[in-house]
Amino acid sequence: MTGVSLFDYWTLAHLGFWAFAGSTIAALKWQRELSLAGCMGLALGWEIFERFAERGWPHLWEHPESFVNAWISDPLTCLVGVSLMFWGFDRWRS
Numbered sequence: 001m002t003g004v005s006l007f008d009y010w011t012l013a014h015l016g017f018w019a020f021a022g023s024t025i026a027a028l029k030w031q032r033e034l035s036l037a038g039c040m041g042l043a044l045g046w047e048i049f050e051r052f053a054e055r056g057w058p059h060l061w062e063h064p065e066s067f068v069n070a071w072i073s074d075p076l077t078c079l080v081g082v083s084l085m086f087w088g089f090d091r092w093r094s
Contacts, residue, residue, distance in 0.1 A: 004066050006073050014074055018043075018081025025082070026089035036082055043078040047071060 018039065025035040047070050054064045065074075 004063070004069070006068050008069065008073075011073060011077055014077040015081045018078045019085050022082035022085030023089065026086050032086055036079075036086075039078050039082050040075060043075045047074060 021039055025032065025039075050061075050065070050070065054061045058064075
């Protein structure tokens with residue numbers, strides 16, 4: 001079941017998405033600190049939307065996420081995925 005523990009199988013999907021976002025930001029040479037803050041804001045904004053959507057449309061969410069999964073694991077995957085791509089691009093370019 002998804003969303004019950006700190007990490008579930010969606011953690012890999014989140015990590016892949018944020019790694020893609022981080023590699024795109026690094027390749028476009030945008031300001032990294034601002035871009036990372038924007039990614040974190042997007043991740044937290046999605047969790048806020050999802051919290052209200054779980055209550056408003058319960059038929060769309062079979063397994064609502066736990067607090068730990070939604071507010072710790074998902075933003076953590078954003079931070080790790082984007083930061084790893086920034087680090088990887090710096091190492092690759094040097």
